[in-house]
Amino acid sequence: MESWIWWFLLCWHLLILYFSPSHSLCHPHDSFALLQFKNSFTIKTSYHNYYCHPGYSKTTTWENGTDCCSWPGVTCRHISGHVTELDLTCSGLTGKIHPNSMLFHLSHLQSLNLAFNDFNQPQLSSLFVGFLSLTHLNLSGSNFEGEIPSQISHLSKLASLDFSSTNSIYPLKWEEDTWKRLLQNATVLRELDLAETDMSSISIRTLNMSSCFVTLTLRENWPRGNLTDDILCLPNLQHLYLSENWDLQGQLPEIVNCSFMNGDVFAGGTQTNCCKLKE
Numbered sequence: 518m519e520s521w522i523w524w525f526l527l528c529w530h531l532l533i534l535y536f537s538p539s540h541s542l543c544h545p546h547d548s549f550a551l552l553q554f555k556n557s558f559t560i561k562t563s564y565h566n567y568y569c570h571p572g573y574s575k576t577t578t579w580e581n582g583t584d585c586c587s588w589p590g591v592t593c594r595h596i597s598g599h600v601t602e603l604d605l606t607c608s609g610l611t612g613k614i615h616p617n618s619m620l621f622h623l624s625h626l627q628s629l630n631l632a633f634n635d636f637n638q639p640q641l642s643s644l645f646v647g648f649l650s651l652t653h654l655n656l657s658g659s660n661f662e663g664e665i666p667s668q669i670s671h672l673s674k675l676a677s678l679d680f681s682s683t684n685s686i687y688p689l690k691w692e693e694d695t696w697k698r699l700l701q702n703a704t705v706l707r708e709l710d711l712a713e714t715d716m717s718s719i720s721i722r723t724l725n726m727s728s729c730f731v732t733l734t735l736r737e738n739w740p741r742g743n744l745t746d747d748i749l750c751l752p753n754l755q756h757l758y759l760s761e762n763w764d765l766q767g768q769l770p771e772i773v774n775c776s777f778m779n780g781d782v783f784a785g786g787t788q789t790n791c792c793k794l795k796e
Contacts, residue, residue: 543585544598546622551585551600553619561609561635568658569607569633576608592628599625606655610634614642621647628653632679635660641689646671655679657710662687665714670698676705681712681734690715700727712736712758728752737761 555576562574575590585600586593592602600623614620614636621644629648632655643666645654652674661683672678683689691711696719700706707729716738726733728751736758 542593542595542598544593544600547593547598547600547625548581548585550619550622551588551591551603552579552581555579557615557618558610558612561611574608574610575605576610594625597625599623601625602628604628604630605634606630607633610636612636613638616642616644618644621645624648625650627651630655631659632656633658639663641665643668645669648672649674651675652705653677656683657681659683661689664690664692665695667692667695667698669695670702672699673702674705675703677708678703678706679708679710680714681710681736683714688713688715691719693719703727705729707753708732710734711738714738726751730754732756734758735762 560574560576562577575588579585579588585591586598590604590606590608591600592604593599594601603623603626610631611634624647626648627650629645629651630653636659638659638661640663641656641661645656646666646668648654649671651672654672654675654677657679658681661680665680680689691714696716704727706727708731710732712734713736716735730751731753733751733754733756737760739762
């Protein structure tokens with residue numbers, strides 16, 4: 518009996534130590550990878566962006582010897598200490614993400630947000646698709662350009678993808694086959710923001726948009742073709758943005774079975790009421 522009580526007290530003491538705030542959760546490999554990733558950039562604390570507060574970078578407090586799971590922008594899996602979420606929005610990161618970047622060693626990432634930094638990247642690296650567990654990927658407003666790698670379709674667990682406004686002069690470009698494969702494989706994709714990416718090589722008839730979409734932003738994408746009911750009225754869609762697509766032809770169709778939360782579709786620069794929320 519005394520032996521049982523002793524083991525119980527020992528286990529209880531170890532649990533208290535493990536779950537205490539001072540317990541370091543960070544996996545050493547991931548901590549090293551994050552510091553190397555940070556050090557590969559110039560950090561511009563004076564970086565200005567409409568969406569960002571100047572003078573702040575989440576990485577300024579990242580220091581060797583501290584628990585990376587407590588660093589701003591970093592979320593870890595509690596037991597293993599592996600980094601599962603990295604949100605470096607508006608962190609003033611300036612420079613290129615090279616193929617040998619330690620970022621790609623964070624193999625347990627499920628959410629990656631690098632929005633509103635300045636990577637000045639002539640090509641979106643296909644290595645991003647190595648994060649096979651990703652459910653959320655946001656590279657918006659971070660100065661990526663070039664053709665979107667076909668391997669993006671390997672990210673089959675994506676629920677949210679944002680490639681919007683990456684580069685105003687040389688936007689990311691979609692090829693029709695890449696687009697089709699992404700929609701075929703990413704069957705749980707709910708939120709898609711591709712504003713100001715180049716879809717000029719894709720006919721709107723071949724967009725084959727997923728019925729799972731809740732939010733769809735295709736503003737200033739330049740797809741070609743005629744708008745029809747089956748394109749606009751997807752069963753779960755609540756938000757649809759199509760403004761500034763001057764190559765779309767025809768009038769918005771009369772849609773009566775739509776279930777938009779806010780029944781406004783923006784197309785051709787003109788706001789037109791598409792349909793109302795069903796009672």
